[in-house]
Amino acid sequence: MPDQNKMNAACGNYLIFRGLLVMVFATLSSCTDKTTTQLDRIKARGEIVVVTRNGPTSYYIEKNSETGLEYVLAKKFAAHLGVELKTVIAKNSNDVTKILNSEQADFAAAALIHHQSRGGPLVFGPAYLWVTQQLVYRNGLRPPSSLEDIFPDKLDLALDTSTLLPLDQLQQEAPSLSWNIHTERDSHEMLELLENKEILYTITDSNELTLARQYYPEIRVAFNVSSPQPVAWAFRNHEDRSLLQAVWRFHEEISRSGELIALINQYFVPVGKFDYVDARKFIDRFQVRLPPLQSLFEEVAGEQEMDWRLLAAISYQESHWHEQAVSTTGEVKGLMMLKQDTAESVGVNNRFDPEQSIRGGTIYLKSLIGKIPERIPEPDRTWMAVAAYNVGYGHLEDARVLTQKQGGDPDIWLEVKQRLPLLSRKEWFNQTKFGYARGVEPVLYVERIKKYYNTLVQLTQPEVPSAELTAGQLVETRISEDPLSQ
Numbered sequence: 001m002p003d004q005n006k007m008n009a010a011c012g013n014y015l016i017f018r019g020l021l022v023m024v025f026a027t028l029s030s031c032t033d034k035t036t037t038q039l040d041r042i043k044a045r046g047e048i049v050v051v052t053r054n055g056p057t058s059y060y061i062e063k064n065s066e067t068g069l070e071y072v073l074a075k076k077f078a079a080h081l082g083v084e085l086k087t088v089i090a091k092n093s094n095d096v097t098k099i100l101n102s103e104q105a106d107f108a109a110a111a112l113i114h115h116q117s118r119g120g121p122l123v124f125g126p127a128y129l130w131v132t133q134q135l136v137y138r139n140g141l142r143p144p145s146s147l148e149d150i151f152p153d154k155l156d157l158a159l160d161t162s163t164l165l166p167l168d169q170l171q172q173e174a175p176s177l178s179w180n181i182h183t184e185r186d187s188h189e190m191l192e193l194l195e196n197k198e199i200l201y202t203i204t205d206s207n208e209l210t211l212a213r214q215y216y217p218e219i220r221v222a223f224n225v226s227s228p229q230p231v232a233w234a235f236r237n238h239e240d241r242s243l244l245q246a247v248w249r250f251h252e253e254i255s256r257s258g259e260l261i262a263l264i265n266q267y268f269v270p271v272g273k274f275d276y277v278d279a280r281k282f283i284d285r286f287q288v289r290l291p292p293l294q295s296l297f298e299e300v301a302g303e304q305e306m307d308w309r310l311l312a313a314i315s316y317q318e319s320h321w322h323e324q325a326v327s328t329t330g331e332v333k334g335l336m337m338l339k340q341d342t343a344e345s346v347g348v349n350n351r352f353d354p355e356q357s358i359r360g361g362t363i364y365l366k367s368l369i370g371k372i373p374e375r376i377p378e379p380d381r382t383w384m385a386v387a388a389y390n391v392g393y394g395h396l397e398d399a400r401v402l403t404q405k406q407g408g409d410p411d412i413w414l415e416v417k418q419r420l421p422l423l424s425r426k427e428w429f430n431q432t433k434f435g436y437a438r439g440v441e442p443v444l445y446v447e448r449i450k451k452y453y454n455t456l457v458q459l460t461q462p463e464v465p466s467a468e469l470t471a472g473q474l475v476e477t478r479i480s481e482d483p484l485s486q
Contacts, residue, residue, distance in 0.1 A: 037242035042083060042106060050074045051088045051096050051105035054429060054436030056188060056211045057267075058088070058111045061392065061434055065339060069267040070109040073128075075258075082251050089435065091161050091426070092186070095252075097121060100236055108234040113164055123237045125247040127230030128260060130377065133164060135225050138194050139218040144201070145344075146223070147174035155179040156199040158187045165203065165225065189425045191216050205229075209266050254473060257382035266328045277445070282316075284458055289321040293335070293376075296355055300362045310382070311362055313452035314389065317445065323354050336361025365389055373411065380413040383446050386422070387413075391442040395423055398432035399439065403429075417443045 042048050052059040054385070058070040071087065077086035088105050090096040096108045101121055113131065114124040117476040135150075137143060146148050147170060155178065157165075162181050172178050182190065190202040195216035203225055204212075213219065235244050252258040272302075290312065297315075301308035312321075318337035319325035326333050331340070334357035343351050348360035368385040371393055377386065388396040399420045400410035422428040424441035 016157050018073075018378065021314065031441070038106070038240045039081075039242035039246055042243065043081060045083075047084045047086055047217060048078050048081060048107075049086045049088060049105045051090050051099045051108045051110065052093065053090050053096065053110045054426070055186060056424075056438060057207055058109070059089070059397070059438045060438065065341075069129075069263060070111060072329075073260075074109045076254070077247065077250050080253075093163065096234070100234065102309075103236070108157040110203075110234075111231055112206075112234050114230045114232045116241065121237055123233040123244065124230075124232040124234055125244060126234045126251045128251055128255075129207065129231040129264060131207050131227035131231060132224050132228050133161070133203055134209060135222045136194065136209065136219050137201050137202050137222055138197060139220050141200065143220065143222050147177050147225075148220075150174075150177065150201055152176060153178045153180065154200040156190060156193070156202050156288065157181050158185050158190050158202075159183045159192070160185050160246065161203055161205075164229070170225075186426050188212060189427075190422070191219060192425065194219055196207075207231075207268055268441070280365055282455060283459075285316070285321055286456075292323060293354060293358070296358050300355075300359050304362050304366050306362065306366065307453075309456040310449070310453055312456055313449050314361065314365070314386065315358065316452050317448050323357075324352055336364075338364070361370060368393060376411045383413045383450075384416065386449050387417070387442040387446050390445040391420070391437055392434070392438070394434040394436040395420075395439070396442075398423060398429075398434050398437070401432065402428060413446075417446065449484075 034196045042073050052068075052070050052074070054060060055068070057068070059066065059068040061067070068089070074087075075085050088099060090099055090108075090110065093110065095111060096110045098113065100108050107125075108122075112124075114127060135144065135147070148170070157179055158183055162179075167179065167345060185193075187202070187204045187208050190199065191204060193199045194202055195218055201222075205477040207219070209219070233247060235247075241432050251260065294308075294312070297308040297312045301311055315321055315335045319335050320337065323335055325335070325337060327337060332338060334351035335354055336357045338346075338348060338357065340351075340362055342364055343349075343360055346363040348356045350356055351360075351481075368388045369381060371388075372381045372384050374381075384396060384400075399416050399422070402419045402422055403410040403415050406419065408419070410416060420437075420439040420443050423432065423437040426436075429436045
């Protein structure tokens with residue numbers, strides 16, 4: 001029988017040896033972690049995660065595709081690294097910081113302003129955009145000349161905006177200044193409230209205002225509240241700066257090539273107020289550009305059992321009947337302005353070919369009409385499909401769900417179009433499946449299509465020769481609100 005003491009000694013030696021092995025492997029693992037950078041780990045997993053926010057200056061879904069300046073830049077950075085991009089959507093800037101520091105994301109691209117402070121929870125990359133905080137008011141009010149000129153308790157601020165302003169300092173400069181902070185709204189929603197006369201004054205950044213002007217034409221700038229402030233990507237504040245260094249190199253590269261300024265221009269070049277019917281231009285294009293295309297519209301419309309004038313109206317809104325039209329982002333092209341994936345889904349391989357573009361756009365529109373419940377009567381069904389052609393079917397469905405939640409009828413276009421603008425308001429788009437959308441745009445889009453359609457109906461009436469219809473007469477012409485119902 002083996003000696004018990006020897007057995008105990010052997011077991012003890014084994015335990016010590018196993019413990020040493022664990023320590024060795026732990027040390028090796030620690031060394032590996034220290035020598036493997038954050039950038040190395042991102043490349044190894046083949047994916048980088050960005051946290052962003054729904055909003056016109058950062059990220060949103062349009063025509064069923066993700067877009068927004070921050071998203072497009074992040075996508076290009078991922079391609080630069082040779083990895084895929086994964087997107088996490090935050091509710092607000094505080095949520096962005098929490099998600100980043102909990103390591104659920106590698107970096108933040110959310111239109112964040114760099115405060116220049118050191119030692120905080122975040123570090124920032126290169127500034128690629130500058131914004132100025134501006135006090136705005138609605139047309140019709142006397143423009144305030146200073147903060148002291150604002151009516152007491154009539155300054156309304158979004159929570160994110162309030163964190164960017166030295167409110168205590170501003171109050172020292174203007175002792176009578178007071179404000180209301182809306183914790184559940186963002187600055188874009190404050191502009192909507194201002195346009196609708198629900199508030200008198202707010203503060204927003206210059207880039208946000210540039211994008212909002214086409215929807216809120218009555219908003220005016222009174223004066224600047226801040227000097228220009230840098231916008232940059234944010235990162236966790238730790239010793240490993242490998243990812244941050246890669247971002248600096250990426251921005252240096254796209255700045256030198258001119259790609260960065262081209263992207264900024266695509267999203268932030270000021271857009272003028274929409275001209276609902278520039279009668280003279282419309283008649284000129286009707287006489288010059290439409291005739292070579294009219295037979296194609298009629299042929300395709302006949303195949304799909306649709307009104308060719310509706311197709312022509314959509315095409316005019318999309319491209320002004322310009323066969324080589326390209327959007328500012330370069331993603332949609334041709335007479336019907338199709339995206340590449342949409343074109344492929346309807347059998348179009350050359351978006352600049354007039355016949356292919358018209359046929360593809362018509363098939364796509366017909367497919368959207370087919371998705372709208374058959375119980376919805378015309379012309380509501382068609383107008384909903386036209387709205388979906390602009391904003392995407394998912395966002396249209398979100399608006400219909402909101403309509404039902406609010407006690408409205410989701411099968412009536414008049415009711416749904418009142419809810420579409422809510423998709424740009426956080427309190428509502430947070431309840432939806434597809435999130436933020438520039439909901440005012442499809443409403444305006446449908447109204448434009450109606451006007452162009454009505455005009456084409458009038459211009460193509462045999463008893464009213466187009467050559468005899470002057471621009472003034474065109475504007476004064478009144479026909480039925482919805483010719484499709486006739």
